[in-house]
Amino acid sequence: MRLRTTVLAAWMVLVLTRSGEARPPAPDAPPRAATVAENGMVVCVSPIAADIGVEILKQGGTAVDAAVAVALAEAVTFPEAGNIGGGGFMLVQPPKGAEPTLFDYREKAPKASTPEMLASPTSWATPKAVGVPGTLRGLELAHQKYGKLPWKTLVEPAVRLARDGFPVSQALADGLNIVVQSKPNNPLFRQTFGKNGKGEWQAGDRFIQPDLAKTLTRVMEQGASEFYTGETAKLLAAEMQRSGGLITLEDLANYQAKQRTPIRSSYRGYEIISTPPPSAGGITLSLALNILETFPKAEHPRFSAETIHRMAESMKIAYSERAKYLGDPDFNSIPEHLTRKEHAEKLAKLIRPNAAIRSEALAPELNIPPESPSTTHFSIIDKDGMAVSNTYTLERSYGARIVVPGAGFLLNNEMTDFNIYPGVTDRTGKIGTMPNRIQPNKRMLSSMTPTILRKDGKVVLIVGSPGGRTITNTVMNIIVSVVDYDMEIQAAVASPRVHHQWLPNEIRMESLAKFPLEAQRLRAIGHQLTGHNQGDAHSIWVDPKTGKYHGASDHRIEGKAAGY
Structure with missing residues (x-):
């Protein structure tokens, strides 16, 4: 890449899961070297899924074909967040500079929901x-629009992994042992993810999921609709009725993914393409970058107090605007001015060089009294330059920790991403504003921020992350490192991150x-400062001179960049 910036090599190695439990770091977790390839690249948390994605690309599949295969393989190999029982967003940049698009497959509130x-x-x-x-409706819609290979070809690797099993890595073994030892209430969860009375999981053990294999086989043979109207739908609805959940067969049959226009903005000559509502990611990212852009580029060192102050204040302001205005666009009118440069210029005047903004001052109308993020992201690019930035989730680590009997898959707990305390917005971070309150058939607000950067119409960066409300700021950190400080992509992914989410009023900083x-x-x-850890950001940078793909997996977790 251009100037290679030296970064600190020793980071904190304990990454927290979304439930507050310790997620074990990958073995030997110093920063990795980028993987370079010419024809295709897949970067994701599951090495097995990464290899499957590359095989799909080698067979002539598109980046979207590979995304479907990777997402389903991760539903088997990364049960913490990979899923068919959750939802997310897939950002697609078609080749040759065609217009980008976003597939919104965010979960919805059941019809019987109340605020x-x-x-x-x-x-x-x-x-x-x-x-x-x-998830399945979203993958299906993206495949219909941009896939080449047959649906069965893309689902079959996941079926095989669930049916025949796969060797458990040390990271997965440790994660499974931790979550089972937390004694979840659902007995089937313990049976599915425990070792059936044979002690703890060890690296190399084979993990077989026969009920999940049956579900994936039905989906492979009958299409995604089977999940929503077939045998799988009946199993899910029966579990909801048995356990007191709200999802009905009608809710499942009525669910549809949506194709939306991405949020588009710019930052220092780069085009930013990101996620529209019901994700807050794209608008919040654009606003924060627009505010930061009013200051000179790289005026101070990357990890100086001045740079951290400006970034944190930009984030703080953007997150306050997020709380006031953003929610499901089918239920809310989203102000157009939020991504305009002149709006950011006005807000940037609030930032003073020698004093932090009081969070309460940014929203006095809220009368403030004194997202658990089990998510995963992958980036893909194919030989024709089609790029996919996909983030999907179960919300908390292993979702609601409910396994559907006879179907073998985990259910999300995404309803907690709504503002579940109506009217209560406080210093601890509770947000009770109207745009994101629970309503039937509404999609909950998300922080997921799959993002693509272009320069002169060509893809230069594919990025995203898990991490709840930290997601957008993780993406911002990497963009600032690459664009403002000319960091090589692996260094940008590895370097410490700064986060401010308005409330609570504190800077959270790695290392x-x-x-x-x-x-x-x-x-x-x-x-106020506190140490913390942020999510893994599996990213791809495209060298504008050579056209080669540089895949950067994140040392914060097990992962792989695979290319050919």
């Missing part, structure tokens, strides 16, 4: 927290202990 149904600290673990899944002087200066101007 205050989840106003409880333990609401994530109840069957009522399950939203109508969207905080390694920046004592910067932390001291930031605290002196009114910032």
Whole structure:
């Protein structure tokens, strides 16, 4: 790449899961080297799924074909977040500069939902927290528009993995042991993901999921509609009726994915293409970058107090606007000015060099009194330059931890992504504003931010991340590192990240202990700081000179960049 920036090599190695449990780091977790290829690249959390995606590309499949195969393979090999019982967003940049598009397969609230149904600290673990899944409808719609290979070809690898099993990695073994030891309420969950009384999982053990294999076989042979109107739908609806959940056969039959126009903006000469509502990601990212763009490029070092201050204040302002205005566009009118440069220029004037903004001052009308993120992202590009940035989720780690009897798949707990405490917005981070309150058939607001950058009409960066409300800011950190500081993509993915989400009013920073002087200066101007860990961002950079693909998997978790 251009100037190769030196970054710190030793980061914090304990990454937290969305449930607050320790997610084990990948073995030998220092930053990795980028993988370089000419014809195609897949970067994702599951090495097995990455290899499957590359095989699909080698067979002449498009990036969308590979995305379908990778998503379904991760439903088997990365059960923490890979799924058919959840939902997400797929951003597609067709080849030769054609117009980009977004496939919205976010879950929806069941018809019987009510605004205050989840106003409880333990609401994530109840069957009522399950939203109508969207993953298979979304993959199906994207495949219909941009796929070349037969649907069965794309589903078959996942069927084989579930039916015949696969060797468990150390990272997966540790994750399964932790979640089973947490004693989830659902007995079938413990049976499905435990080792059936044979002790703890060890690396190399074979993980077989026969009920999931049967479900995937039905989907392979009958198409995605089987999940929504066939035997699988009946099994899901029966579990909801048995356990007190709200999803009915009518809810499943009525679910449809949507094709939407992406959010488009610019940052220092690069075109930013990202996710529209019901994801808050694209608008929040665009606004934060527009604010940051009012300051000179790379005026201070990347990890200086001045740069961190400006980034955090830009994030803080953008997240306050997010809370006030964003929700499902089918239920809300989203202001057009949020992504305009002049709006950002006005907001940027709130940022002072020697004083942090009080979060309360950004939304006095809310009268403030004194997303668990089990998600995964993958990036793909094919030989023709079609790019896919896909983020999908179960919400919490392993979702609601409910396995559908006879079907073998996990259900999400996405209903908790609504503002479940109507009217309550406080300093702890609860948001109770109207645009994202629970309503029947409404899609909950998301932080997922699959993003593609173009320069002169050509793809240069494919990026995204898990991490709940941190997702958008993870993407922002990588964009700033690449665009403003000319970081090589692997260094940009590996480097420490800064996060501010408006409420609570604090900067969360990776490797905080390694920046004592910067932390001291930031605290002196009114910032509260805390150390934390942010999600893995599996990314691809395209060298504009050679056209080669540079795949960067993230050392924060097991993952792989595979190309050919």
